[in-house]
Amino acid sequence: MKIPLRIQPLVDDGLVDEVISRLKSGKEADVYIVRCGDAIRCAKVYKEATQRSFRQAVQYQEGRKVRNSRNARAMSKGSRFGRKQQEKIWQTAEVDALHRLSSAGVRVPVPYDCLDGVLLMELVTNGAGQVAPRLSDISLSAEQALQDHRIVIGYIVRMLCAGLVHGDLSEFNILMDKDGPVIIDLPQAVDASANNHAASMLERDVNNIVQYYAQYAPALSGKKYAKEIWALYEAGKLNVDTELTGCHEESTQAADVGAVLEEIQSAWDEESERRRFLSDRDNDRGEY
Numbered sequence: 001m002k003i004p005l006r007i008q009p010l011v012d013d014g015l016v017d018e019v020i021s022r023l024k025s026g027k028e029a030d031v032y033i034v035r036c037g038d039a040i041r042c043a044k045v046y047k048e049a050t051q052r053s054f055r056q057a058v059q060y061q062e063g064r065k066v067r068n069s070r071n072a073r074a075m076s077k078g079s080r081f082g083r084k085q086q087e088k089i090w091q092t093a094e095v096d097a098l099h100r101l102s103s104a105g106v107r108v109p110v111p112y113d114c115l116d117g118v119l120l121m122e123l124v125t126n127g128a129g130q131v132a133p134r135l136s137d138i139s140l141s142a143e144q145a146l147q148d149h150r151i152v153i154g155y156i157v158r159m160l161c162a163g164l165v166h167g168d169l170s171e172f173n174i175l176m177d178k179d180g181p182v183i184i185d186l187p188q189a190v191d192a193s194a195n196n197h198a199a200s201m202l203e204r205d206v207n208n209i210v211q212y213y214a215q216y217a218p219a220l221s222g223k224k225y226a227k228e229i230w231a232l233y234e235a236g237k238l239n240v241d242t243e244l245t246g247c248h249e250e251s252t253q254a255a256d257v258g259a260v261l262e263e264i265q266s267a268w269d270e271e272s273e274r275r276r277f278l279s280d281r282d283n284d285r286g287e288y
Contacts, residue, residue, distance in 0.1 A: 006045045007032065009116055016043065016120070023131065028187055033123060033131075041112065044119040046091045046187065091117045094187040097164060104162035105240065106155045107182045127178035135181065135212070136171040145216035152181050152209050153225055156202070158240050160233055164189045165198045169205035171212045192233070199230050224248040 003011055003019050010016040018035040023042060025031075032043045091114070098111040098121070110122040124132040140148065152174065159166060166189055173185035192198045206226035214220040223246030231248060232238035 004030075004032065004045065006116070006118055007034070007043055010043070010113075010118055010120070013115070015113055015115070019043070026185070028185075034120075036112075036120065040123055041120055042109075042123045044094075044121065046117045046119070048087065087117070090187055091119075093189060094185075095119055095121075097186040097189040100162055100164065101159060101183070101186070104158045106158050106162075107180070108186070109182065109184060124175045124177050124182050124184070126176075132175040132177040132182065134172055135174040135176055138176055140213075140216045142217045145213045146220070148181055149209065149213040149217065149220060152183075152213075153206070153229075153244065154240075155181070155183055156206060156209070157229060157238065157242065157244075159189075160192055160202065160229065161238060161240055163192050165192050165195075165202045166205050167201045170208040202226060202230055220246075 001019055001021060007016060007019060011019075016034045016036055020033040020035060020040070023031040023033050028047055030045045030047070032045065034041055034043045095111045095114045098108050101108050102110070109124055111119060112122075113120040126132045135148075156166070156169070166183065166186065168185065168188050169183070173183070175182040175184055190198055190201060192202070195201075203226040206229065210220055210223055210225055225244060225246050227248035228244055228246065229238065232242060
């Protein structure tokens with residue numbers, strides 16, 4: 001097929017030898033099957049911000065670290081240069097997440113190169129060497145659903161222990177190869193400790209997975225894995241070997257607003273006293 005304009009630089013650099021076919025068009029990228037020497041891989045071409053249909057992208061970018069202070073200032077101002085840097089971070093976030101999650105024991109496609117908004121990575125295939133189907137495209141027995149559910153929930157736990165939340169996980173971005181589930185589509189992955197929306201995103205991810213598998217294994221209906229996982233994470237008790245029950249008792253105790261206000265007032269009084277001390281000290285020094 002004709003080489004897409006965005007992939008041409010990779011062809012010129014010898015990273016891609018042939019574009020075989022278009023695999024899919026998604027809300028944040030177009031994916032092509034390509035040949036790199038003797039290997040068949042896929043090239044994910046990220047769409048520009050004006051072309052993406054991914055909603056609430058700003059929420060996903062919250063908490064992402066920017067090492068260069070000049071870039072950070074430009075991004076906060078929304079300048080042309082800043083927007084360009086923001087796009088670069090969005091486009092490289094996935095390859096960073098893939099490396100991080102692979103090291104954490106999560107099955108994800110192997111990334112190879114990321115150049116000018118094009119990610120070259122492993123083409124996940126089934127036992128016959130064909131493109132692996134999405135979870136949404138296959139049927140499961142109750143036994144297989146329970147087994148795969150445990151695997152995917154385990155991956156979500158491993159992600160969180162590695163400090164990441166997928167943010168858009170569902171049956172549509174899990175591939176099924178001969179060895180089981182493979183997690184894909186991670187440009188929107190968020191920092192669990194730095195993003196204020198991480199808890200709600202994790203809950204949505206987990207509930208999507210539980211509800212999907214519950215179609216085949218009704219015993220999963222009503223399980224509260226999301227609440228349980230996040231509560232363990234916040235308490236510092238979550239690890240990759242944590243045995244989950246799917247049960248979670250939420251506290252019914254009313255918040256002690258008075259105690260909170262007292263703590264705030266106490267902190268304010270301490271700060272006021274510190275400022276008075278510093279002011280008096282500076283005045284005393286000025287007398288000499």
